[in-house]
Every structure is written in structure tokens, then in C-alpha cells.
Amino acid sequence: AGESPVMDSVIFIQRLFSPWDDVLAFISSASNPASVIHYVLPVLSLLDAQLATELLSAYALADITNLLLKWPLKGDRPYWMDPQVRQ
Numbered sequence: 001a002g003e004s005p006v007m008d009s010v011i012f013i014q015r016l017f018s019p020w021d022d023v024l025a026f027i028s029s030a031s032n033p034a035s036v037i038h039y040v041l042p043v044l045s046l047l048d049a050q051l052a053t054e055l056l057s058a059y060a061l062a063d064i065t066n067l068l069l070k071w072p073l074k075g076d077r078p079y080w081m082d083p084q085v086r087q
Contacts, residue, residue, distance in 0.1 A: 033059060 017024060029035065037059065045052035 033063070 037056075041052055041055060044055060
């Protein structure tokens with residue numbers, strides 16, 4: 001600790017929220033775009049086809065935007081390489 005304010009912040013937040021690890025892991029897994037497309041979208045399309053189409057369109061737009069922004073804005077992510085940071 002003390003090497004980088006970014007790493008210190010990441011480690012602090014991980015420790016702060018560690019009591020909720022299981023809940024946060026479930027939310028992360030359940031809200032994963034692949035999970036949403038495989039499980040939520042088919043059910044939603046049975047209930048409201050228009051809403052399902054809007055959800056799929058929003059996902060596609062967000063994914064394309066994410067891809068386009070990652071290329072020019074890529075940078076060092078030193079906290080990903082630090083062994084103290086849980087993956």
C-alpha cells in the first residue's frame with residue numbers, strides 16, 4: 001500500500017464491501033450481458049416484444065459504444081496487475 005492512490009482506493013473499496021462479496025458476485029453474474037440475453041430477453045419477449053426489442057437495441061448500442069471508446073481511451077490499469085487486488 002502507499003504505492004499508488006488508485007491501487008489504495010481499489011483495495012480500500014474491496015475491503016469495505018467484502019461483507020457483501022456473495023451478493024455482489026451474484027448481481028455481477030446476473031447482470032452480465034450474456035446472462036441477460038440468454039435468460040431475461042426470451043422471457044421478456046414473451047411478455048412484451050417491444051420492450052425486448054428496445055432492450056436488445058440498447059445492449060447493441062452500448063456494446064458498440066464501449067468498443068469504440070476502448071480503443072482510443074485505452075490506458076494503463078496498474079491495479080489489475082497488483083497481487084493485493086482481488087480479481
